[in-house]
Amino acid sequence: MDKRDYDFRKGEVLLVDKPLHWTSFDVVNKLRWPLSKKYKIKRFKVGHAGTLDPLATGLLIICTGKSTKLSESLTSEDKTYTGTLLLGKTTPSFDLETEFDQTFKTEHITEAKIYALAQSFEGAQKQTPPVFSAKKVNGKRAYESARKGQAIELKENDIFIHSFSIEAIRFPEVDFKIKCSKGTYIRSIANDFGKALNSGATLTALRRTASGDFLIENAKSVDEWVEIIAATEILEEQ
Numbered sequence: 001m002d003k004r005d006y007d008f009r010k011g012e013v014l015l016v017d018k019p020l021h022w023t024s025f026d027v028v029n030k031l032r033w034p035l036s037k038k039y040k041i042k043r044f045k046v047g048h049a050g051t052l053d054p055l056a057t058g059l060l061i062i063c064t065g066k067s068t069k070l071s072e073s074l075t076s077e078d079k080t081y082t083g084t085l086l087l088g089k090t091t092p093s094f095d096l097e098t099e100f101d102q103t104f105k106t107e108h109i110t111e112a113k114i115y116a117l118a119q120s121f122e123g124a125q126k127q128t129p130p131v132f133s134a135k136k137v138n139g140k141r142a143y144e145s146a147r148k149g150q151a152i153e154l155k156e157n158d159i160f161i162h163s164f165s166i167e168a169i170r171f172p173e174v175d176f177k178i179k180c181s182k183g184t185y186i187r188s189i190a191n192d193f194g195k196a197l198n199s200g201a202t203l204t205a206l207r208r209t210a211s212g213d214f215l216i217e218n219a220k221s222v223d224e225w226v227e228i229i230a231a232t233e234i235l236e237e238q
Helices: 024-039 064-073 109-122 142-146 186-196 224-233
Strands: 012-018 046-049 056-064 079-087 121-128 155-169 173-180 201-211
Touching: 012 224, 024 046, 024 056, 046 064, 046 142, 056 064, 079 186, 109 155, 109 186, 121 186, 121 201, 155 186, 173 186, 173 201, 186 201
Parallel strands: 056 201
Antiparallel strands: 012 056, 046 056, 079 173, 079 201, 121 155, 155 173
């Protein structure tokens, strides 16, 4: 276990390896409870910097106490992801949250086309967020309307892809690594990638490996952080 002294009330930045199927708020709530109990503060300040979808794993930055003021600046950092996309099929959510709804031909797709296309995605561009996203439209989360089958129109965002490399091709699956600006939806990139190949594509796995200078290698599991919180002595406020 981590032996260093923590002062969660004064403020800490915690690197968490978010499990699959957990929301970012699940992680916040799981850590807030033992902190509230230890410090006897009913609503202990805990927040996250940069949401991860439930179907994504990896680096989630959690801020406690007075460090929650850092959340906005930490969210603005570039992010790095590894993931897998499946060629030839699409879903309404662009990932596996929803069922496959269309199938496309893939016989014309070559490895050379895949590598070249990834490079062409690098640089500044406009991106439309998925309708199954937390973006607000008329005061409501887009996914709330999408799940009811209601039509939604989302505005394009300016994003920047610093690098997009193909790590392996196990046709029809493609493993990739991407470094991008904040606000980039990797699900949308997967969908756009399929369209650019005159086919379709679905994001089937995603893991955040870096956010700014913070790396997944230095992250701990939720359970590890709960143990650290329980073992930490409360420091007197200066």
